[in-house]
Amino acid sequence: MQSHGREDRDGPWFPCKEGSRRKCSAFSRVPDVAREPRNERGTFRGFGSRTSPILLAVKPRGDDIAGELVRRDAACVWHPYAPMPAAVPPVPVVGAHGAALELADGREVVDGMASWWAAIHGYRNPVLDQALRDQLDAMAHVMFGGITHPTAIALAERLVEITPPGLEHVFFADSGSVSVEVAIKMARQYWLGRGRPGRHRLLTVRGGYHGDTFGAMSVCDPVNGMHSMFESMMPEHLFAPVPSPKFGEPLADGDIAALGELLAKHTDEVAAIILEPIVQGTGGMRFYSADYLRAVRQLCDQYDVLLIADEIATGFGRTGELFACDHAGVTPDIMCLGKALTGGYLTMAATLCTPDVSGAVSRAESGALMHGPTFMGNPLAAAVSLASVDLLLSTPWRENISRVSGRLEKGLRPLATSPRVADVRVLGAIGVVEMVDPVPMKKAQDIVLDHGVWLRPFGRLLYTLPPYVTTDDDLDAITGAIGAVVDALS
Numbered sequence: 036m037q038s039h040g041r042e043d044r045d046g047p048w049f050p051c052k053e054g055s056r057r058k059c060s061a062f063s064r065v066p067d068v069a070r071e072p073r074n075e076r077g078t079f080r081g082f083g084s085r086t087s088p089i090l091l092a093v094k095p096r097g098d099d100i101a102g103e104l105v106r107r108d109a110a111c112v113w114h115p116y117a118p119m120p121a122a123v124p125p126v127p128v129v130g131a132h133g134a135a136l137e138l139a140d141g142r143e144v145v146d147g148m149a150s151w152w153a154a155i156h157g158y159r160n161p162v163l164d165q166a167l168r169d170q171l172d173a174m175a176h177v178m179f180g181g182i183t184h185p186t187a188i189a190l191a192e193r194l195v196e197i198t199p200p201g202l203e204h205v206f207f208a209d210s211g212s213v214s215v216e217v218a219i220k221m222a223r224q225y226w227l228g229r230g231r232p233g234r235h236r237l238l239t240v241r242g243g244y245h246g247d248t249f250g251a252m253s254v255c256d257p258v259n260g261m262h263s264m265f266e267s268m269m270p271e272h273l274f275a276p277v278p279s280p281k282f283g284e285p286l287a288d289g290d291i292a293a294l295g296e297l298l299a300k301h302t303d304e305v306a307a308i309i310l311e312p313i314v315q316g317t318g319g320m321r322f323y324s325a326d327y328l329r330a331v332r333q334l335c336d337q338y339d340v341l342l343i344a345d346e347i348a349t350g351f352g353r354t355g356e357l358f359a360c361d362h363a364g365v366t367p368d369i370m371c372l373g374k375a376l377t378g379g380y381l382t383m384a385a386t387l388c389t390p391d392v393s394g395a396v397s398r399a400e401s402g403a404l405m406h407g408p409t410f411m412g413n414p415l416a417a418a419v420s421l422a423s424v425d426l427l428l429s430t431p432w433r434e435n436i437s438r439v440s441g442r443l444e445k446g447l448r449p450l451a452t453s454p455r456v457a458d459v460r461v462l463g464a465i466g467v468v469e470m471v472d473p474v475p476m477k478k479a480q481d482i483v484l485d486h487g488v489w490l491r492p493f494g495r496l497l498y499t500l501p502p503y504v505t506t507d508d509d510l511d512a513i514t515g516a517i518g519a520v521v522d523a524l525s
Contacts, residue, residue: 101140131158154379166422199366211347211373212246214384222307228395244317278323286326307341312359347373355463378423383416446514486516
């Protein structure tokens with residue numbers, strides 16, 4: 036419950052700083068813990084007092100709050116894909132609602148990233164919030180080895196129901212990267228179960244990204260990816276060229292010839308083909324033809340090779356279909372899900388497979404899939420995942436994604452005329468402006484924040500993956516901010 040300038044058990048509330056792009060619709064809560072008992076190092080003594088020590092240890096003073104958080108962060112927090120401390124200081128966020136992030140300095144900005152593809156329903160969604168509260172009243176966690184619980188069962192049933200037909204068994208994992216690791220283990224143990232131990236290599240395409248753990252890194256682009264320094268530590272797999280036909284284009288003669296030749300040459304070694312269906316995400320944000328994906332499925336059938344579809348980024352409506360494989364009407368043998376699975380609330384992923392895969396794995400000498408995360412099937416994550424999936428399916432999500440897509444197309448397409456822009460592409464709720472030269476991170480972030488938007492460019496890409504609840508006005512703000520960066524760099 037909010038209060039205006041009064042104290043409650045969580046500390047005082049204070050209004051957002053005036054002069055922001057738009058006034059906050061709610062007060063931002065920053066607890067005053069100046070009186071909290073501390074030890075000689077100035078840190079909190081324990082958790083038994085009124086305010087938890089994990090909350091802010093500064094008074095609510097707008098810009099002062101942001102500066103203090105950045106200072107404290109730089110002293111001890113290591114951020115993803117960043118040096119220590121971060122070369123570009125992080126932007127402190129103290130709250131979020133809808134498609135908006137509430138910054139510590141009092142500004143409110145539109146989140147154009149959905150927290151890296153995940154927050155499809157936006158923030159503080161009442162349905163998802165309540166699902167977590169209800170589950171918390173029952174239990175927060177229980178081990179999954181030898182134990183099951185109703186929420187995990189219901190979630191697995193729902194995933195089997197909505198994914199491409201034939202995927203009937205679900206293995207829960209901690210994150211997207213781990214779900215890829217599980218998929219690789221499934222493929223390896225599948226061939227052990229069939230008595231073909233020589234089939235242990237993976238075949239993929241360049242331009243892909245599958246995660247940051249070692250198995251996942253081994254099938255990311257070895258040249259233009261982010262993991263070349265680990266090359267000597269990873270297994271050597273096979274790489275075909277980047278898929279050439281763009282989304283919506285037919286497959287031309289020769290488009291898949293190189294992949295087919297690799298498969299024919301190494302059939303006795305290849306356990307599976309792994310790729311991101313339709314959209315290559317962090318590896319370059321490319322959209323390729325559904326005909327190409329369909330042809331890959333046919334090659335897998337022809338050479339008796341498993342197909343692993345990494346739908347971690349594309350799953351749950353992002354491309355305009357519920358799953359990117361649906362564009363081609365194909366069922367993979369193994370499918371990885373993550374990111375939007377929980378609606379961005381908690382970390383959880385899943386690896387689905389066909390009975391053929393699970394059966395062969397179970398017939399291997401081990402007699403079991405050799406993987407077992409501590410937090411596998413976590414009840415809180417399962418509860419919010421089930422609520423997120425059901426919420427999505429209860430809405431006219433396809434029409435909504437079409438709305439988002441149309442607005443992104445309208446705002447971004449005119450930027451293609453800039454000599455600094457190499458390409459503009461939109462698919463579903465994904466908008467990409469590829470620049471000719473690398474985008475300077477800090478300059479771009481300062482510009483978009485000045486326009487009331489949060490984006491995280493990388494390499495030569497300015498891109499957006501907004502929450503599905505983003506309004507037309509906020510979508511216009513996102514495309515306008517991207518346009519401002521293009522103008523500034525031209």
